[in-house]
Amino acid sequence: MSDGVWIYVPEEGEGKAWTGRVWSDADGLRRWRFEVVRSVNHTSLYGQGVFDGAKPVTALLDHQRPATLLRPIVTTVDPGKIGMTHPWLRTRLEGSFQALLTGKAVTDEHEPLFSGVGFESASFSAWYGGRIFSETHDSEYRTRSIEVGEPQTEKIVISGIGELEAIRQAHVASDHASSQVRALSILRINFDRMLSLSEAMDLSLGLELVFGFLVGFRPEPPTFHLWWPPHAEDESSEIRDAELELGGVHFRSDKSPHPFNCVHVRGRDGAGLKQVVAGYAANPSDIVNRIHAIQIGRWFGSTLNDKFAAVMPIFEECLKAKYRLAPELTYMEEEAKFFAYVDSSGDPDLIEFSKKHLEVKDRKSPSLSTLIGRALDELNAAGFRFDLKLASRIAKRRATMFHSAPLMSDNDVREFYMETRAVTAALMLLTLRDLAVDISQLPQAYNAMNDFTPFMPEMPPPRLTDVGIVNADVPPQTS
Structure with a gap:
């Protein structure tokens, strides 16, 4: 557990504000947790205030940035001690929450607020990626130079989601002693309608799970960046970006797999970004539940x-x-319609007779x-x-x-x-x-x-016909 980040949580009405911290435990499952405390009077000693009811809780992260704790659940209510030696009353809460949104205070998770999302994740990079740089070596295989290619962009439109833009580019991270070049694969989505925080969270997690599932890889989920339209034409300097960090997601601490060790990668059998995302968009909740x-x-x-x-x-x-099969479905529909007709008759004697004495023979399901x-x-x-x-x-x-x-x-x-x-x-x-x-x-x-x-089919034995030492163990012929 880390020490976390300080938060300041205003209370509704005249109640005193809470102060405390939030942190995430990430050991195979990221769990967001909070701990807050405030001074109270005897009538609100066990009150949970804004944390009651699992509604979004707005706060100031590090007492500076607006933030939202999504779907908080209180697990401990500690009223402290009462007596002559403890004249001041306080209440301390502990609990967990599903996600942290930093950069925007949201009071209603179902209000359409966001116009897009973007993320760069290990799972998307493993599925979409590939190198976008090359090295040159001398005769002793010492690296002489590294050539970085131009960024590559692919844009598609998926009904029900919006315009997706996949960007592949090289990224150089440097310090005083070294530089590291790696390929980044970034996915940006401009929604075809305004989405609520709840909807944006479901879409972000859904796509992240899909790409990891295709690869056969489940890394820790990335930070998702949500944005929204400007409030006025002249507010070009307004910051319109918030970071969403999800909790409650299992992950494994494995390195990104080699393409040969991936179940599927982009283009391997003609299935690219458009086909995969369209397959997900056709039934997103079912796909996520299965994954x-x-x-x-x-x-x-x-x-x-x-x-x-x-x-x-x-x-x-x-x-x-x-x-x-189609005949089975037709039969089941007719059976359901028959009993629905009996129930809708309004005749209690007929309904009771149906329940006690009617039974389907030779059921086709x-x-x-x-x-x-x-x-x-x-x-x-x-x-x-x-x-x-x-x-x-x-x-x-x-x-x-x-x-x-x-x-x-x-x-x-x-x-x-x-x-x-x-x-x-x-x-x-x-x-x-x-x-x-x-x-x-x-x-x-x-x-x-x-x-x-x-x-799987039985793996064929290795072929050794072209190996130069295939006959090395054959004894020499004697005359």
Whole structure:
């Protein structure tokens, strides 16, 4: 934990202001926390003031810059001591909040205020990036010069989001003893309508998760820069930029992967920025929910129970949306319409009779194992190697896991591990396909998907026909 930053929080009405600090704990999960204190009278000893109700709390960061604590939750109310030796009353609060916006005070997170966002993140750079500089060397391979290329820009328009501008450029960081050149990939978005703080936060996090998911990389989230239109024509000098730092996001302290170790990078199979962002924009909340579940299943779940419980419900919803056939959907719609008609009749006797005596025979809705089997068949057709027996095993596991105590034998644990891996891998591949990735090219991505080896084709043995020492161990012929 760091010492944090001082904050000053005005109170509504005639209540005394709070003072305290905010800080973030970042050890695999960034958590924003606050601690504040103020003098009170006996009637407000346990009062939470502006921190009550999880509404945005406006403050002065370091007693200087306007800021917003988004969705604060009070976890501790400490009224201190009362008595002759403690004549002054005070209340101290501790809690957490979801995000810190520095540079703007926002009182309503749903008010349309922002016209754009920009960020430079490790995950976007890994997916979009590539070097934009080159070195020249002498005969002894000593670096003689570094040539920096011109910045490169790509602009696209996505309905429902706005105009996106991706910028690749070289950045030189220098001090008195050294210089370092690295490639930056920056994404800027001018929204096609004004967005609220809540909407801008969802979009920013959603895109950051998408790019990390495509790469197979989950770094600490970046700082997002939000901006808004000027208030008047002549206010060109007005600062219109605020920094948004999100909390509650899992991350791993891994280095950015080499392109060969990425699940997908821009242009590898023809899928670029426009195709990927359009895939996300078609169903953003569903994509984000799936990515979150997959990352718990791959990296952040602490037990098999946690991983399966996170992935399986999302996987089931995905299957129902994708693998119900048209006749099955029609039958289910007719069934729902029939019972809705009975309920709308207003006749209590008819409704009661329907509940007690009517039952659907030969129900046409496909079972969970059938839906899983259809998905695995499709993935195998793309080159993967899922055992089709997993369909019934996963369906059975889903029934037992959510309706009984998780007690199992050693052999059952091994089977449970394989089932959890299969569900996570299948949901990952289906989600990649929805983001315009050609998954038929992934069965050979052994490095990027090594945690899903049981479902990949067997790796071919190395070819040694062109190796000069192939016959080195052959004994010499004797006459």
